[in-house]
Amino acid sequence: MAAALPVDATLAVETDGSFPGLLSAYAAAYRHGALPASVGRLDEPAPGALFGQTLPVASDAALAGRVERGLERVKPGLVGRLHRAFLSERPGMEVTVLRLVDAAQAGGAVAAEDWTFEPARVVAQWSGRVGREAHRMEAFVRFERHTDDESGAERWAAVARPEYHVLPLLTEHFAARYPTMAWRIVDARRRLALVHTPEPDRQPGEPATVIVPADTLDLPEAAPDEAAAQAMWRAYFQAVTIPERRNLRLHLRHVPKRYWPYLTEKQTGDQA
């Protein structure tokens, strides 16, 4: 294995902002012989002439795939961890990811597990936070049934406001769970939607699940029985509480207030 690359404080790279783009940037940096001190976007103007040299990198799926496979050989699960940390959208995370990718390819799996090495710790911690948010979305997303008056077609729609960009992480879970339902999950913060089309309604070759701008979607009316189903759930939620043990602090730790506007059991039901 090669030695770890030095960080060149005068070097910046620009990518298309995707995760494969970032892995492609690693391959470019490797060829260049140094890691960049900053990662920018190809479609955004660079912040002045701060850097001596800027390396534009096109996203290359095949190349990114090679980097991924290399990392998976070093440490199974590492790519997922890097991807989750990347989806935190924290400033500077791209550089941290590149440093860990480099340390793993130079120093093997132990580097990725060594919490005294800052990039390993930062990536693990943010990966944990993003993973937790994705897990919470798997739990807290609430679908409503909508029906088209004319065709009678059913749509299941949910709105959420995740802290991090977790829609890509939700695809697998919901597609496996509800393969026959036409469902969508809108990220209200990012104005994006994860949209699933069941098999009979798909064009050949079309992926089952895609992420699209939320504004491009329309939605028929809520189904006539939707309000009743929601009322039933609220009744259930009330009935299972043990009033003598009510403990708001503990409750808030499990269900922080920021999720409440999108939780059926937290609505009064008047508006439905």
Next chain:
Amino acid sequence: MRRQVIEKLEILADAAKYDASCASSGGKRENSKTGIGNSTGAGICHSYTEDGRCVSLLKVLFSNVCIYDCAYCVSRRSNEEVTRVAFTVQEVVDLTMDFYKRNYIEGLFLSSGIFKDADTTTEKLVAVARSLRHDHGFNGYIHLKVIPGASAELLTAAGRLADRLSVNVEIPSEVGLKSVAPEKDYAQVFGPMATVRDGIDEAKEERQKDRRAPRFAAGGQSTQLVVGATPESDRQVLELVDGLYSEQKLRRVYYSGFIALGGDDRVPDPETYRAPLHREHRLYQADWLLRKYGFALDEVAPPGSENLDDEVDPKTAYALRFPELFPVDVNAAPVEWLQRVPGLGIRSSKRIIAARRRGVVRWADLRAMGVVLKRAQHFLVTPDHKPHLIGQDPGAVRQRIVGGRAAGSPQLSLFAPAPLAGAVPGGVATAASGAAVRAAA
């Protein structure tokens, strides 16, 4: 007139809510292309009640009509305060599907009062599970409560359809059980439990030979113990539990700290027993050490002892009983030993091992690894941290740990203040929730 489904739901969810098990974990079930639902094996809490418990499953009784008279149970025959209702099979099936499609739940946990005999009751539960699986292609989680005394044929049918089966032991000794549940005995409980265990073992073997062999309660078997309704000590409870894990191969034991609200004089007066939530919490910690940390029963609760340490968690109590085994060297101890250190968990121990391979671990590194230094500091050595107190005066170590979290401690305040006073508010709510609280069957 027929009661509205929503009314039945309120009554039958209320009656089921004291059953401690909520988990949808254990037992992966994959979906088919045309079906609906799956179980990931990890379990998901879709919401939390205002008292902080996980809501994972639609947990209801099929009926709260019961011919038995268990003193700890709200549905007992002699309790005249409850309205008696029953669902139809179709109603439970529809509720489950409506909730599941909206991502409210992971599946169904169905139990029932014994409205006729054990088999008639079990037949209804099986009918619900069968309709979900066969009529609706439902692959979500199903947990069925086994009614004590149910026949082996019905248990087999239930096991084929469910992800988990449970028979509640309820009371941690047979003498205790008979004193509060006159119609029950341990044979009714352990008979079905053994049948289910053998069914699980057999199906596992068959499926190793042939992946298409039928499944049987792949998520395993669990049970619940009510602590505090009868006088067993923690050591007695844990002895039973140790046997349940090793001999009955249970996946989980749940503990339910008994809270009496008065009304049935076969169960103790609230004034006379320990804070039930606190006791429940300590038992869960001890259970965790038995299942996950490789502790032996005698290490957690020494033979001849009565109850777990009130002041400190069972792992700290162990360390204080064996001070000669500490402190442990962070840079040399095997992972099994690190895990036994108070303040270290399974994950932080693994992190230490990983960091060790690349260099010497120093005191400042530990905090970032998630070690609870407040407790661990007395039990761990690094080149720049050498505690002496544990070797000289374990009592003083206890003082410091306990002193650090006296009243309003972070750990205990997660729970409501022991609800002794609050539990007897009088008025309608109390009367409706019955004299003694507990779930069905």
